[in-house]
Amino acid sequence: MSLEKILSIGGRPGLYKLLTQTRTGFxxxxxxxxxxxxxxxxxxxxxxxxxxxxxxxxxxxxxAVFQKIKEKENGGKTSVKHKDDKIKLEEYFFEVLPNYDEDRVYASDIKKVVQWYNLLHDNGITDFSEPEEEKTSEEKE
Known part of the structure; x- marks a missing residue:
């Protein structure tokens, strides 16, 4: 399953898999x-x-961030938990992505990334490579 079918829904915890569309939503x-x-x-x-x-x-x-986490953890789950304190999460994220913008990426964003990565890992969704159509269109340019 690709990330194109995985959703974050405002006001609801966790992640969701898109199943089907309806007239009024999905x-x-x-x-x-x-x-x-x-x-x-x-x-x-x-x-x-x-x-x-x-x-x-x-x-x-x-x-790409998920791919960097996967490489750092050798394909396993993260060494920090999303409920760890702010400093620990920021240190971990700095190891994964040393050039992240500390002014615009908040601790709550880092918590979500860690939680989402672990949730995807638990569900066997670990292929974070680009879809084929994106690769071919970028190569043509």
Whole structure:
């Protein structure tokens, strides 16, 4: 499963897998407990493939950040937990992404990245490489 089908829904904890679209929104399944929910068009929904983290030079796609975490942890779960204190989380994130913008990336963002990575890992979603169509369009330019 790719990050194009994984959602973060405002006001709801965890991540969701997009199952199907309906006339008034869509149906999603929680990656934490497998419960299905209907989501209306008024909900604030973010697709993980569209999220980026600020660095000092550019915005780095979340998939690239997940790939760096995967490399640091040799494919395993993170060595910190999302409930660890702010300093520990920031130190860990600095090891993963030394050039992240400390003024625009908050501790709450780091907590989400760590929590999401571990949740994806628990669900066997560990392929964070770019989709083929993105690679070929970039190579043509």
């Amino acid at each position: 149906v999603a399944e929680s990656l934490q407990d497998g419960k299905k929910i209907t989501v209306g068009m008024t909900n604030n929904v973010s697709v993980l493939s569209e999220i980026a983290i600020y660095t000092l030079e550019e915005e780095l796609p979340l998939r």
